[in-house]
Amino acid sequence: MVTRTRFDDSECPVARSVDAIGDWWSLLIVRDAFDGSRRFGEFQRSLGVAKNILTARLRTLVASGVLESVPASDGSAYREYVLTPRGKALFPVIVALRQWGEQNFFAPGEPHSQLVDRRQGQRLRPLEVLSADGRRLNPDDTTVHKISAQ
Amino acid sequence: MVTRTRFDDSECPVARSVDAIGDWWSLLIVRDAFDGSRRFGEFQRSLGVAKNILTARLRTLVASGVLESVPASDGSAYREYVLTPRGKALFPVIVALRQWGEQNFFAPGEPHSQLVDRRQGQRLRPLEVLSADGRRLNPDDTTVHKISAQ
DNA sequence: CACGATGGTTGCAACATGCTACCAAAATAG
DNA sequence: CTATTTTGGTAGCATGTTGCAACCATCGTG
Numbered sequence: 001m002v003t004r005t006r007f008d009d010s011e012c013p014v015a016r017s018v019d020a021i022g023d024w025w026s027l028l029i030v031r032d033a034f035d036g037s038r039r040f041g042e043f044q045r046s047l048g049v050a051k052n053i054l055t056a057r058l059r060t061l062v063a064s065g066v067l068e069s070v071p072a073s074d075g076s077a078y079r080e081y082v083l084t085p086r087g088k089a090l091f092p093v094i095v096a097l098r099q100w101g102e103q104n105f106f107a108p109g110e111p112h113s114q115l116v117d118r119r120q121g122q123r124l125r126p127l128e129v130l131s132a133d134g135r136r137l138n139p140d141d142t143t144v145h146k147i148s149a150q
Numbered sequence: 151m152v153t154r155t156r157f158d159d160s161e162c163p164v165a166r167s168v169d170a171i172g173d174w175w176s177l178l179i180v181r182d183a184f185d186g187s188r189r190f191g192e193f194q195r196s197l198g199v200a201k202n203i204l205t206a207r208l209r210t211l212v213a214s215g216v217l218e219s220v221p222a223s224d225g226s227a228y229r230e231y232v233l234t235p236r237g238k239a240l241f242p243v244i245v246a247l248r249q250w251g252e253q254n255f256f257a258p259g260e261p262h263s264q265l266v267d268r269r270q271g272q273r274l275r276p277l278e279v280l281s282a283d284g285r286r287l288n289p290d291d292t293t294v295h296k297i298s299a300q
Numbered sequence: 301c302a303c304g305a306t307g308g309t310t311g312c313a314a315c316a317t318g319c320t321a322c323c324a325a326a327a328t329a330g
Numbered sequence: 331c332t333a334t335t336t337t338g339g340t341a342g343c344a345t346g347t348t349g350c351a352a353c354c355a356t357c358g359t360g
Contacts, residue, residue, distance in 0.1 A: 003346070004174065004317065005198070012263045013251030014181045014244060020255070022174055024154065024348090031164045035294050040307055048155070050349050055308065065254070077357060078306065083289075086254050091289045092277040093250055094164060096243040101163030104215070104236050105170065113162045114295045117281040124292070125282060127242040130275040131267040137274065139233075139241045144185050145264040153315070154348065174317090190338055200318050205339065227326060228337065 011147060020064045021090070025049055025057045030066065030087060031094050038073070038080040066090070096127050161297060170214045171240070175199055175207045180216065180237060181244050188223070188230040216240070246277050 007015035021027055025047065032046050044054055058081055061067040066087040072078040083090075098115055106112050116123055129137045157165035171177055175197065182196050194204055208231055211217040216237040222228040233240075248265055256262050266273055279287045 007178075008255075011261065012181070013248045013256065015178060015251070016255040017247040017251035018174065018177050020251075022172070022177060024168065024172055027168050027172060028157070028165060031162070034289050041305085044307090050351095051308065052310085052350090053348065056347095076306095088289055089250055089253065092279055093243065093246040095279050096246045096277070097167040098163045100239055100243055101165070101167035101170075103239065105158075105166040106163065111161065111297050113297060115292050116295055117285075117287060118291050118293045119285075120281065120283070122282040124287065125280040125284070127246070127277055127279070129242055129245050129277070131270065132272040132275060133270070134275070135267075135269075137267060139184050139238055141268050142265050142274070143268045145266055147261050147263060191336085194338090200320095201339065202319095202341085203317065206316095226337095 017093075020066065021061075021093075023057075025053060026061060026066075027094070027097070029054075029057055029061060030083070030090055033067065033081065033083050033087065034091065034094060038082055039078065040081070043081070061087075092127065095124065099124075099126055167243075170216065171211075171243075173207075175203060176211060176216075177244070177247070179204075179207055179211060180233070180240055183217065183231065183233050183237065184241065184244060188232055189228065190231070193231070211237075242277065245274065249274075249276055 007019040010016055010019075021030065028047055029043055032043055037043050037046055040054065040058070043049070043058075044051060047054070049057075058067065058069075062069055062081070065084055067081045068084045068087075069079050070082055072080050095115065102112065102114075114123065129142075131137050131141075135141075157169040160166055160169075171180065178197055179193055182193055187193050187196055190204065190208070193199070193208070194201060197204070199207075208217065208219075212219055212231070215234055217231045218234045218237075219229050220232055222230050245265065252262065264273065279292075281287050281291075285291075
């Protein structure tokens with residue numbers, strides 16, 4: 001078999017996350033969902049993705065509990081795809097990717113879509129990795145415990 | 151052409167990030183790099199990835215400025231792959247994915263690798279999305295400004 | 301009912317992935 | 331210095347996945 005490698009049984013949480021959302025389209029679908037997209041056609045137009053691919057992705061995202069298929073909010077017979085609590089918990093992931101992209105792949109002053117605080121219209125704080133007692137941590141300040149029975 | 155769609159010219163920072171690291175292996179390579187892997191063989195054994203795939207991924211990660219190829223630290227003639235500042239800036243992304251995976255894809259008490267504060271050996275705080283003035287923000291508290299000249 | 305919009309499915313060609321075998325340079329053993 | 335092992339790849343093939351275009355059933359609207 002030459003099936004794509006899966007990580008859903010890995011002992012590493014990062015691997016299991018990547019298994020659920022780590023392909024080219026899933027994260028962008030989730031981003032659009034945070035941005036208010038709900039309908040098949042909305043995702044399709046926004047992303048420019050082929051319809052069969054979008055169908056497959058929506059299915060796996062529903063299967064992994066990130067999205068949920070619900071009756072359309074406008075009362076029509078169509079269905080909509082909305083974030084579950086598990087999907088909404090991806091918010092820090094999307095924000096982290098957004099901030100990394102802003103800082104590393106745009107020239108100074110180059111226009112780009114921007115996520116802002118709805119109440120004040122201002123940009124968000126950069127995400128910070130903090131220790132239990134609130135110190136800012138850099139990568140070198142942390143280490144991985146290979147396994148733990150929690 | 152049926153080439154895989156690229157997002158490197160998207161106006162959305164999330165899309166450009168996904169373009170750089172959004173495939174099945176790149177994020178796991180970066181995770182291993184944070185965890186101390188430097189040599190080709192280390193990545194290969196740790197991930198179980200085919201060598202030709204690893205070669206290709208390391209090349210693209212170097213090309214996009216996430217990794218850098220440097221002379222081996224042990225004085226040998228081999229090369230090592232280390233995170234650039236741009237790569238190290240992915241720390242919040244990895245931490246966010248790790249926390250999401252821990253909370254959503256492990257049964258209570260199921261063992262998994264764990265990222266801890268090196269100084270105190272304790273787990274990290276959950277990442278928080280904060281407004282400029284320090285309020286905790288949920289997805290609904292934010293909105294996307296489609297374009298802005300910064 | 302007729303017609304467009306919506307939300308798909310199907311088939312095909314091209315590309316990407318995984319596997320195995322092979323290989324050259326560097327390190328190491330003798 | 332020679333033989334062997336380790337390291338870091340490359341090449342070729344079979345199969346899986348992606349993207350595209352065509353087709354189609356259902357829903358909504360006039």
